[in-house]
Amino acid sequence: MKELKKSHILPFLKSLDAVYDVYLPEKRGKDWAFARFDSDAEIINKKPVMTILPPKKFLLPHNEIISSCESKENDYQNKEKKIVLFGINSFDLHALSILDQVMSRPIPDANYLKRRKNIIFIGIGPERMNIFHNGYDLFLEEFDDSFLAIAGTPRGSALTDNKYFTKSSKKPKKILSFRDPILSQSDKIKEAIEKSYGSRFWKEIAETCFGCGICAYVCPLCYCYEHEDNFRLDDCSNCREKKWTACFLPDFFQVAGHNFRENLPERIYNWYYHKFVRFPKEYGVIGCVDCGRCIEYCPAKINFKEVLKELISKK
Numbered sequence: 001m002k003e004l005k006k007s008h009i010l011p012f013l014k015s016l017d018a019v020y021d022v023y024l025p026e027k028r029g030k031d032w033a034f035a036r037f038d039s040d041a042e043i044i045n046k047k048p049v050m051t052i053l054p055p056k057k058f059l060l061p062h063n064e065i066i067s068s069c070e071s072k073e074n075d076y077q078n079k080e081k082k083i084v085l086f087g088i089n090s091f092d093l094h095a096l097s098i099l100d101q102v103m104s105r106p107i108p109d110a111n112y113l114k115r116r117k118n119i120i121f122i123g124i125g126p127e128r129m130n131i132f133h134n135g136y137d138l139f140l141e142e143f144d145d146s147f148l149a150i151a152g153t154p155r156g157s158a159l160t161d162n163k164y165f166t167k168s169s170k171k172p173k174k175i176l177s178f179r180d181p182i183l184s185q186s187d188k189i190k191e192a193i194e195k196s197y198g199s200r201f202w203k204e205i206a207e208t209c210f211g212c213g214i215c216a217y218v219c220p221l222c223y224c225y226e227h228e229d230n231f232r233l234d235d236c237s238n239c240r241e242k243k244w245t246a247c248f249l250p251d252f253f254q255v256a257g258h259n260f261r262e263n264l265p266e267r268i269y270n271w272y273y274h275k276f277v278r279f280p281k282e283y284g285v286i287g288c289v290d291c292g293r294c295i296e297y298c299p300a301k302i303n304f305k306e307v308l309k310e311l312i313s314k315k
Contacts, residue, residue: 093121121138122156124139
């Protein structure tokens with residue numbers, strides 16, 4: 001095993017910045033957001049934080065051109081410079097390992113997988129939590145004055161050949177397993193949601209919910225999108241764009257002039273059903289890593305865990 005002194009984090013990042021585009025969490029007011037590493041920086045954050053948007057934004061851009069009459073290939077090219085995402089917390093690493101499954105089967109998302117290969121993920125924290133399938137290339141596990149370097153892939157192992165890493169006698173800490181008690185009741189949640197279809201319960205939630213979709217945008221495991229075709233008559237060019245959307249939005253379910261989930265209560269139910277019923281059926285886990293973003297940024301201050309507790313109590 002190797003370790004990295006805390007005092008060597010900054011020079012390590014500067015050495016990476018000479019080869020890669022390095023991004024890491026940066027303070028924005030009271031929040032955090034991923035930003036390009038400033039090579040002139042003298043101080044950086046060495047603690048795990050929760051960014052407004054999760055790392056999924058690097059893998060699934062909010063807006064990308066997927067085809068164009070001006071190009072025979074997809075907009076995304078392997079020639080793009082490789083990226084390093086530094087300082088990812090355990091919740092987001094857990095989500096990445098699940099998102100990898102979603103984007104790999106049954107129909108692989110080629111652009112996602114290309115980006116996945118071009119991004120090096122470096123996690124950080126006092127310990128690894130709920131990470132049983134590596135979502136990281138390298139995890140820096142905090143000790144007193146250093147970080148133990150735990151490689152999750154050959155790429156991560158290669159990073160420890162950097163001159164700032166030294167041999168270590170430290171051993172990795174036990175991976176912690178933590179889940180809010182309500183999220184451990186998956187069978188009860190599934191049964192309660194299925195039985196609640198069409199009930200007044202969702203109408204009551206809709207009286208508070210704005211249907212804005214913020215919870216879906218900030219969720220590391222929401223990935224709904226839409227295609228938009230754009231045409232220009234002046235030069236006859238056209239392209240197809242892939243854009244983020246959310247199942248809470250009024251026109252999300254509109255197909256061929258018909259909206260088959262026109263009412264907000266139905267769309268709210270659909271979100272809960274997908275996360276806690278359909279997702280486990282397809283991937284063996286719920287579609288939530290309990291990062292708390294949807295609670296933090298909901299303008300209506302809806303706590304989905306309180307919703308689940310109330311729903312189970314009404315079963």
